[in-house]
Structures are given as structure tokens and as C-alpha cells.
Amino acid sequence: MRLRGNETLDRIRDRISELDALRGLAALAVMLFHYVYFYNHNYAIHPIDTSGSFFQYGAYGVHLFFIISGFVIYMTIRKCESVKDFWVKRAIRLYPAYLTAVAFTFLATSTYSGLDSLSISIIDALLNATMLQGVVPGVDIPLVDGSYWSLAVELHFYVFCGMLLATGLLRSPLTISWVWMVTIYVLKLLFVAGMIHPIVGDLGIVNYSNLFIAGVMFFELKNGKRIVPHVIIVLAAAYQFIFFSFLSGVIVSAFYLLFYALLTGNLRLLNNKPLIALGTISYSLYLIHQNVGYLILHYLEDRGFTQPGILAVPVVVSILLAVVITNFIERPLQRKMLRAYGAVRAKDGSDSIPVAT
Template identity: 30%
Template sequence: MKRLELLDYGRFGAGLAVVAYHYFFNGISNGKVTSITHIPELIAFAKYGFLGVEFFFMISGFVIFFSSRNRTAGEFLTSRAVRLFPAFWVAVLFTSAFAQFWGGQKMSVSLPQMLVNLTMLPKPLGLPFVDGVYWTLQYEWSFYFAVFMALATGLQSKLRLMFLLWPLYILVMRLIGAENFPYAAGYYCYFAAGALFAMRMEEKTPASLGALILCVGLCASFSAGKAAGLTVNKGVEFSAAIIGAIVVCQFLFFVFLTSRAGLALRLPGARLAGGITYPLYLIHAHFGYMLLSQFADDDNRVAAYFLIAVAVLAIAHAIHIFVERRPARFWSALFGRSFGALGDAFQDRASALLRHAHGVAVGRAR
């Protein structure tokens, strides 16, 4: 897939929205930032920044549709590990180090907690995240697992059908009150929506359009449905109408992105903006909270916000360049020999079992 520079801008914009949500609103409301109060003029905008996460999921669905093409299960798994683990490992160590000095009661990190977090699976192993923002990575890996299983079992050609039917499955599960079923949670509809936009870049069909329209309704209703709970939990009113409108705008962004004009856009600094977004997301929250609590007060908070934002952007840039880009070949080789080998071995075993099952079925039919 040709690099879409507007997509990089969209990714970076979503990252900034999440940073604004945490710094200007959520960190203070949840008690992790203790030295400053809210800036009232900013709350009205910053409180909706959590929707940047939903946008990330849509981007992920869009990108994964293309990155899963013409790849073995092992190659796909390798690409995902290269994308997620290096920056994540550095972020876990980085945040844990600062938490030893400034973490306090709410952001402290134990050695076992840090080590288990390096697996990206602390919750199933009974330990909390080093940083609360890591919860989204469990959804990412869950999505990757579904695609991996399709590749490993020879169903790559059925991925289009999977993405077409996924919104319908989510709707049915919602109607019967079974949203806890695997892959039925509302966040998954954003992954499906992104993949459907990618599909429509190649072929526009009535079925994909219908599925995408269903996704708009499902995503908007899911996210807007959180308004009442957020209002109670955060003590600030959240508008379901505004949330729904923002979700619709996210879909409109993809409509333009996949248009001829959007595909042709050339934007300065796009690759760098897109590249630093993931490290920025990983390090900004608890590290930023600790800096705010240590050095900010209501008199200097504007300057503190500016300096901390510059600091986290600079650190994210350093992680992107020195951890992700320059050692890229090393990471590809490392994960190819581990994740890739395991993925391909699983695919070979699955193929053998399927061939055996097919042979048994044919024999019985005779």
C-alpha cells in the first residue's frame, strides 16, 4: 500500500487529542495529578479527546487489511511484533524508572509488575498495567489474533467476508445482550470500519457500503452510549450528541482519505508525525502526570504544560528514531526467528490437520 500522508496526520492528531484528554482533564479528575486544577476553558474540548483511541482502532483496521495481504501467518505476526514491542519495552522501562521516584500511591510500579508488563499481558497474569493507556494494546492483539488465525488456517481469502459480516455479528450480539461474547464489544466495530474502508479502496460493492453504514451507527451509538456513565464518573457533563458527531467526523475523514484527492495529498513531515505517535501514546500519560505533580502549580501550569509537551514529543521522537527505525533490521530478524517461526510452525500444523480432516471426510463420504 502506498503511504498515505493524510493518514499519518490523522494518527498524530488522534494522539494529540488523547494527550490533551489526559493532561487537561483525566489526570486531574482521577487524582493522579495533584498539584493543579482544571483550566475550565479547556475542559469543554479536552474531555472528548478519549475518542482518539477509537480513531486509532479504525486506523488499525485500515492498515491491517493491507498488511495481511500475501503474507504467511508468521510474516504477519513478525510485522506486528516489530511494530509494537520495541517502543513498548522502552516505554515500560522508562515509565517504571520514573515511578520509583515520583509514582506515589497511584502510579507506583513493582519489579514483578514491570517484568510482566513487558509481555503486554499483565491483566491475564493478575497484575495491573504500568500505565493505564496500555489497555488498548489488548484490543489490538485480540484483533491481530483473529487475522492471524484466518491466515494460519488458510482462510486469507475469507478475510473480506469476515470484515463484511463482523458489524452484523456485533449488532446481533448487542440486540440479544451478549456483548461480552468474543469480538462483540463495541470497540471492535472500529476495527471493522477501518478494514471496510480499505476494502472499498479496491472494490466498491453494495455489501461493503451497507456494512460501513451499519458501522457508523454501531460506533456512534456505542461511544455516545458512554456519555451518561462518563458524566457520573467524571463529574462533568458529556454530550452524547457531540460524541456521536465526532465519531461521524472520524468516518468522514476516512471518506476523504480514500478519495482521489485524499490519496494524492502530500503533507510536510507526515512520516515523522505518524512515526512518533505510537511512542508518544505509550509514554505521555503517567510520565506526564508525574512531571505535572512535581513541577506544576496553578500559577505556572501553562508554561508547565508547554514544557512537558515538548519533552514528551522529544522523547517520543528519540524512541522512534533510535529504538524503532535505526535497529529495524535487528528487530525484524529477532522477531522473525521467534514470533515468525512460531507462527509459520502453527500454520504448517494447522494445514496438516485440515488436510487430514478433509481426507477423513472424503473417505467417509465414499
């Protein structure tokens, strides 16, 4: 969607704010899925029947994250001057909060003896600190926190984007998206037919590429491209229906409709301070909430607190931890690293200082 001449910078900021709000809602949905549904089915001392719980669908918050990543990462990488520039910005954006969450979660799960299944060795924790623990297909390294599985999918997407930047193909997003979409259709069909190994046909990036592609196409719609992005978005929705489930297709299609509403200015109700604040801490919240929350719930249950109201405790604690990590660790470290990177770039003859997105 092309910006009209009378559209202001404030309106553009509103749209980014609405995107932050969606990110915050996605993190909240995943957190409630883990506390209300997943914990109850796997770790609860006094499990209750939650088979019909609405919160089980909160797992699809990760799908929404991937669509947002397609949009935001494509927007970001178009401003990068080199692959090195892209990876440095990504590292500055991701690692301060991530390393903090890894250290805190490892210490918590290693100290609390009630849920030994959540603890891992110090070697595996150090491997997790690299964020590469799930990147190599077929190499199974225990996770410090179960939520970190999605980081490998994100990193695969970043590698793909870096390759496009390095080869100059980033300037042809529609062509690349066509080829990418056809490729994942072929790979999934071959996998379903039993003709290729699951490591190839059932790889995370293959299962979720349709979401990243849709995010890129929504950015193209925002910048004036018309017919082709719509067609590719329809193919991305069809991919979900064909290779997964009808329900997942409906939910993902609903997310696509949310993006259409965002681009047409119909999500202004999300542009409010609480949701934007939640979006601001969403990355840290996603990283810190799962296993730490499970420990809190188990500790409370073990001491006789079994009322549904105890769910508020890990929610509040996780949000507070995310606020601390975001405001007192992540942002200050990012500012320092950006200044240092800017100084290095200045010495190399570049006056521009990068901004983490």
C-alpha cells in the same frame, strides 16, 4: 476505490503519508486529553474546572487509531505468507518501542514519590513487558501506563486476523465482516438485555470491533469494492450511535468521513512534513506520554508553577522522548531483527525479506 492506470506510485505514497498524519493527530489528541482534562480531574494539586473543555474529546483519538489499525493491519496481513510471518512482523513492529516505554515509565513512576498511585510492583511491570497484561478477560493486572489498555484490544484484533489467515478466510473479507458485524450486534444486545456476562458482552474487542471492521472496509473500497463496504460502514456507524452515545456516534462518523476524503484524494492538506513527522513518532508518543507527563505536571505544580503554560513542558518532553525512542531504539532494532529474520527465512528457502508496517 480502484487505482486508475495513470495513477502513480507517488500518489499511493501520498495516501500512506496522509494516513501517517492522521495517526500523528490521533496521538496528539490523546496526549492533550490526558494533560488538559484527565490529569486535572484526577491528579492536579490545583484543579480547575475543565468540564466544558474541548480537549476531553481527545480521548476519541484512540477510536481513530483503531480505524487506522483495521486499514493498515488488513493491508499488512494480506502480504504475509503464514501466521508465524504475521506474528513475527507484529512483534518486530511493536516490542522495541514498547519495552523501552515500559522500562522508562516504570523507573520514572517508581522514583518519583509525589504520585504513588501511578507506581506498580516489579512483578506487575514484568507482566506488562509481555504486552499480555490485558489480553485474558477478567484477569486484572495493573498497568505501567494507563494508555496501555488499548494494546489488549489491538492484540485481540491481531489474534482474530491470525485465525482468518490460518483458515484461509482472509480471502473473504466481505463475508467475514458481515458475520463479524452481526455477531457484535447480537452480543451487545444480549449484554444490554442482561442475558450474558459483561466479560463477553462488554469485552474491549466487542466494544471496538465496529472501528476495525470499518478500517478493513475502507481498504476494500480502496481496492475497488463498491456497494457492500459502504453498507457495512453504515452499520459500523450505527453501532456507535445505538450502543454508546449520540456524541460518540457523531465523532466516529466524522472519522469515517475523513477516510472517505482520504480515499478520494481530499486530504492532501495533511501531506506536510510536520504532520508526517508527528505520525512517524506517534506509536512511541502514545506509549511514553501519559504517566511521564503526569509526573512532570505534578512536579511543576508542587513547586508553584500553576499557569496553563506549564502544559507545554510535558508536551515537549514527551515529543522529544518519542523522537529518541523512534530514531535511536525502535528503528535500529527493527532493522537488525528484520535482517535476522530475513536470514532465517533465507535458510528455510525463502528469499523475501519482510518489511515491518
